[in-house]
């Protein structure tokens with residue numbers, strides 16, 4: 162608000178001159194833009210210990226060093242232990258070695274962490290550098306400039322013997338510095354030598370070969386009852402013997418990739434279309450395109466194996482290999498126009514000013530989807546008009562500020578729609594105040610919407626730090642200022658996700674699942690996945706991390722919840738036996754028999770709630786209340802955030818919540834207890850409410866493409882671990898019963914059931930795609946409807962009715 166000033170005016174006797182300063186616009190202090198993620202430091206594996214090849218090298222190198230420098234070592238030991246060395250002789254070295262190995266075994270985790278921290282996981286490279294140094298010194302000695310130490314290195318022989326030693330040292334350094342290349346060279350040499358003597362033969366995949374071929378999960382509906390479908394029989398290893406180890410990583414397993422007829426169904430929108438048109442040449446794609454895609458995928462996965470299959474740091478303690486970071490795509494971030502944001506900041510100030518609200522934009526946080534403008538509320542000034550005479554005797558009016566109060570935050574919040582109009586933005590969310598700052602945050606959608614790849618978040622220091630102490634670390638997305646937001650599922654300890662259709666729930670679930678898959682082996686984490694929609698999570702079928710194949714039947718799902726509640730009780734008893742209070746304490750005491758974390762993922766809670774409201778609510782609440790300590794965590798998503806699905810009890814037990822775009826304020830309140838989610842933009846734009854925060858935080862969720870998750874599934878499926886006994890078999894899950902005792906078959910009958918029946922009778926066709934076209938409904942619903950119609954017609958046939966039409970899915 163400007164205040165007129167008249168320098169010439171003289172104050173009258175009655176008035177006191179007040180020097181009123183015009184409101185000065187402060188410059189925008191901070192402009193944060195989303196920065197490129199910090200360069201990724203290679204993540205250490207679980208033990209960080211190195212391969213057998215590396216260990217063998219170390220032992221040989223140490224032994225050679227000791228034998229070579231026997232005299233000084235002996236002198237040193239004698240000096241160190243005086244009489245002791247004389248008594249024990251060289252045995253003392255063995256004792257020291259034994260102590261070191263014992264410490265390494267008992268303090269495995271600590272040693273691994275230390276090794277990772279100090280980059281000692283690359284000890285062989287350090288050693289290699291040392292050997293190279295010695296070689297250099299030896300070379301100097303050959304030229305007469307190496308001193309007595311140099312002469313010792315070449316054995317005081319400046320002829321062929323000395324040269325031989327130097328060359329030997331250089332070769333040893335080469336092997337230590339790049340063991341993989343050395344190993345490949347040795348193998349290549351071996352192959353070249355043996356090639357002339359080899360008899361060419363066909364190499365069919367034999368039973369028990371290093372890698373198994375897995376049929377595409379979606380093509381196995383008939384195998385729903387089986388655990389980990391595989392085409393080869395897994396041989397149990399005899400008790401007391403070593404379980405089969407994963408294959409040598411240098412061999413790129415061709416059989417891990419399913420052949421070109423395999424198309425794991427894409428998830429998300431693509432998935433639905435894909436599944437819907439499964440019978441119609443796989444989603445209208447040209448066969449060549451499809452082949453190209455599969456070949457690409459195969460190529461990428463092969464490249465990943467070639468590059469990282471032998472990385473020692475990827476080898477986990479239990480023999481599995483963790484996926485390398487390169488398995489995820491790297492998407493460069495969009496740079497946001499700073500000038501554009503400055504201009505919008507001015508527009509916000511002007512728009513506020515035009516409604517009589519003083520405010521200055523003092524901070525701009527540019528994020529991937531929205532830019533947050535931090536507005537410092539100005540003053541509500543009380544102005545008094547003073548009439549006075551100038552020196553010519555004319556009456557002039559002067560305004561004087563007589564008092565001021567801060568602009569109320571509510572006055573800015575109530576202008577959301579007006580600001581949206583002024584900025585020509587679709588929706589504006591106002592965060593008043595920004596937690597921890599005395600500013601009001603105005604979130605304006607960017608003109609260019611960016612997406613956040615999971616890799617960019619996983620490579621940040623925040624995630625890398627969390628990962629070292631939290632096995633269930635998940636990458637959630639990036640905040641309004643482009644900062645990475647990560648969370649620990651174990652601390653959440655259960656997560657409720659809601660949002661309207663197409664808002665990004667399934668992508669978020671995938672990001673959580675893939676995040677866990679990137680850092681945990683099947684013996685550390687098991688999943689139970691419930692997917693009533695049948696297309697979203699089924700691509701994970703056949704993965705070794707699954708405690709049971711993906712459950713798609715609602716009645717089985719309720720049975721699985723009951724099993725999980727039983728498992729929780731069993732775990733509590735097991736823990737009580739060893740006096741452990743939680744899973745971490747138990748696993749520390751348990752030694753080899755560790756308890757895996759169990760993560761239950763439900764893609765559509767509404768379907769379950771509709772099937773057995775009381776049962777499901779009771780079971781979920783019981784699990785949510787008690788399961789954290791025994792390592793069971795729930796991740797539940799729904800597209801119906803209404804009070805009959807997200808009941809008060811469920812809400813109370815799921816303290817961590819994520820809301821994607823919803824259609825109304827009521828829905829937003831139901832999920833978050835506050836408004837705001839109705840203003841979200843969809844496509845991964847979310848409000849994240851962690852347990853310890855009073856207000857939700859706006860993020861752009863991580864995007865995981867179908868290709869990325871497929872690659873991960875291939876990676877895990879391709880390994881040949883020790884055979885795993887199924888924890889939970891689908892056929893063992895009891896079907897849930899309705900309150901009346903009858904098996905639940907009628908509840909899910911669709912409102913379009915009668916229309917679909919009529920269509921089937923008239924046209925003689927029952928297929929999901931047909932119903933989808935005719936009834937203008939989505940694929941999941943059409944597929945369910947087709948099943949119902951088919952069942953009903955089969956029942957009629959049993960009672961002497963018309964024949965069931967041929968299925969043309």
Ligand SMILES: Nc1ncnc2c1ncn2[C@@H]1O[C@H](COP(=O)(O)OP(=O)(O)OP(=O)(O)O)[C@@H](O)[C@H]1O
Pocket residue numbers: 428429430431612613660661662663664665666667668669800844845846861862863864865
């Ligand atoms: N984090 C994200 N970044 C970029 N795009 C996203 C993100 N999340 C979702 N999308 C886009 O939105 C589409 C729909 O997402 P998704 O399938 O997860 O929605 P949904 O909420 O699960 O829908 P439905 O309930 O119908 O299954 C995706 O295909 C993708 O194109």
